Amino acid sequence: MGNYKTFRQRFNLSSYAWDIIENDAAIFTNAKKPSIAGMINLILELYMDDSESAIEKTVDRRRTVLRQQLADLPDDETKDRIIEVLLHNFIKEQSDKINSYPCEDNRVSSLTEENYLFTQKWQDKYDLYGGSVSKFFKAVIEEYARKSYYEREAIILQGVVNQLTYYKENSQLIRVMLKNGRKYRMRPYDICHDPNFNYHYLVGMAKKEGTDYKDRLISFRLSGIKECRPLKEPSGRIIASEKQKIKQRIKESGVQFLLEEQETIEVILTKIGKKNYESQLHLRPNYVDHKQLNNDTWLYTFECTPMQAEFYFFKFGADAEVLSPVSLRKKFWRKYSEACQKYDMTSSEDI
Numbered sequence: 001m002g003n004y005k006t007f008r009q010r011f012n013l014s015s016y017a018w019d020i021i022e023n024d025a026a027i028f029t030n031a032k033k034p035s036i037a038g039m040i041n042l043i044l045e046l047y048m049d050d051s052e053s054a055i056e057k058t059v060d061r062r063r064t065v066l067r068q069q070l071a072d073l074p075d076d077e078t079k080d081r082i083i084e085v086l087l088h089n090f091i092k093e094q095s096d097k098i099n100s101y102p103c104e105d106n107r108v109s110s111l112t113e114e115n116y117l118f119t120q121k122w123q124d125k126y127d128l129y130g131g132s133v134s135k136f137f138k139a140v141i142e143e144y145a146r147k148s149y150y151e152r153e154a155i156i157l158q159g160v161v162n163q164l165t166y167y168k169e170n171s172q173l174i175r176v177m178l179k180n181g182r183k184y185r186m187r188p189y190d191i192c193h194d195p196n197f198n199y200h201y202l203v204g205m206a207k208k209e210g211t212d213y214k215d216r217l218i219s220f221r222l223s224g225i226k227e228c229r230p231l232k233e234p235s236g237r238i239i240a241s242e243k244q245k246i247k248q249r250i251k252e253s254g255v256q257f258l259l260e261e262q263e264t265i266e267v268i269l270t271k272i273g274k275k276n277y278e279s280q281l282h283l284r285p286n287y288v289d290h291k292q293l294n295n296d297t298w299l300y301t302f303e304c305t306p307m308q309a310e311f312y313f314f315k316f317g318a319d320a321e322v323l324s325p326v327s328l329r330k331k332f333w334r335k336y337s338e339a340c341q342k343y344d345m346t347s348s349e350d351i
Contacts, residue, residue, distance in 0.1 A: 002191070007111060008111070008133055009111050009119070009137065009288060009330065010029070010107070010108050011040065011107055011109055011137065012104075012106040013103070014102045014103070014104050014142060014152075015140065016099055016146040017106045017141055017142050018105050018168050019144040020144075020152075021036060021039050021082065021145070022036060025038065025039035028032060028042075030179065032067060032139040036109065037110050038143065040295075040321070041115055041155075042156060043140070043144050043155075044111075044140060044141075045111055045114060046158060047143075047144050047155050050155075050182060051144070052128070053140045053143050055094055059091065059126070060151045062082060063089060066083045066086060067083065068084070071291045073077055079270045091126055094128065106115070109329065118131045133301065148197070149198065149199075150193065150200070153223060154200065157200065160225065160228070161200070161222070161340060163224070164191060166189065166191070167228070167230060168190060171235055172230045172231075173235065173236030174188060174229060174230055175230075175231055176220060176227075176228050177225070177228070178225060178227060179225070183230065183259045184206040185206060185207055186204040186205065186218075186297055187204050187205045187215065187237065187238050188203075188204040188208035188236065189203045189204045189205065190201075190203055190216060190249065191222070192219070193255065194254060194256045195254060197210050199221050199222070199223070200222040201221055201255045201256065202219065202222060203217070203246065203250070204217075205238060208264060215259050217245075218258055219258040250277060252286065252304070253285075253304055253308060254283065257304070257305045264301065264324070265285075265306065265325065265328065266301050266302075266322070266324045267299075267300050267309070267315075268293070268321040268323060269297065269298050270297055270320075271297075272319045273316050273319030273320045276316055285308050285312060287302050287304075288303050289298045289301040296337070306327070306328045310328065310331065310332075314332065348349055
């Protein structure tokens with residue numbers, strides 16, 4: 001198969017998988033020019049052993065789980081046969097899945113030395129891949145590509161998660177550098193996710209580096225972090241009373257809206273707006289008061305960030321009118337006005 005310095009691997013993937021690789025390379029790497037080969041190698045190194053496509057290890061894991069699930073049965077040949085039949089069916093399902101991935105775009109890419117050495121010792125014990133390591137690599141990558149963004153983020157950023165978890169558990173003050181160049185000094189609280197499991201966030205008490213402001217509660221998307229380093233200065237411990245406040249704030253506002261301060265926000269909803277508010281749960285702020293103004297409208301009061309109110313209510317259009325704060329009302333007016341200008345039909349020949 002050649003030697004490492006000259007070895008290049010062929011990948012015949014679906015167009016969907018290539019799109020995911022290119023997208024994730026742009027998001028998860030810090031390079032100015034994202035490397036497709038680098039992303040492929042990263043996926044293989046971080047996910048290969050845990051993927052269901054690594055059938056030998058997957059079967060071993062499933063055999064252990066099945067023995068636990070059938071622990072009430074006596075350990076005899078009947079139990080062993082049941083387990084082997086279930087595993088045989090699973091292997092057949094995996095084979096069908098592997099063969100269902102389309103081959104649409106054939107490219108050649110270099111491998112890291114670690115992945116190259118893997119090709120030298122890999123064995124196709126269950127003969128799912130016809131002895132082709134290229135087909136095995138394809139299955140791993142296609143499987144990765146079909147995971148949600150949240151799941152892929154957890155795979156690629158597992159090193160960052162482990163590092164930040166260590167800092168948190170050891171009450172370590174850290175410097176966080178974002179990809180946009182901003183730097184913060186932070187006492188890390190935890191790695192959290194938004195209610196719909198879209199993204200991972202680093203949450204903590206922080207202030208922008210070089211300022212004398214007090215620490216404030218803040219969250220950063222993990223994919224937006226370029227680098228984290230421990231500082232030798234004072235402890236990064238978050239005391240119990242702060243932890244309780246952080247938990248309450250996350251519950252009230254959502255982890256993705258921690259950067260802004262909460263404000264009192266008043267919104268008038270029509271019947272349709274009220275119905276939409278009651279049914280659309282994503283990013284929905286909780287109201288602290290509401291009252292009916294007449295048969296057709298209700299006044300709702302919220303304690304949330306302006307950003308959350310904007311994200312949630314902007315799509316309501318005329319069925320939600322922001323009364324206060326004035327700054328948010330003006331922002332809605334400006335954005336709706338700009339949109340109306342784009343769709344101005346008064347000069348259209350069709351009218």
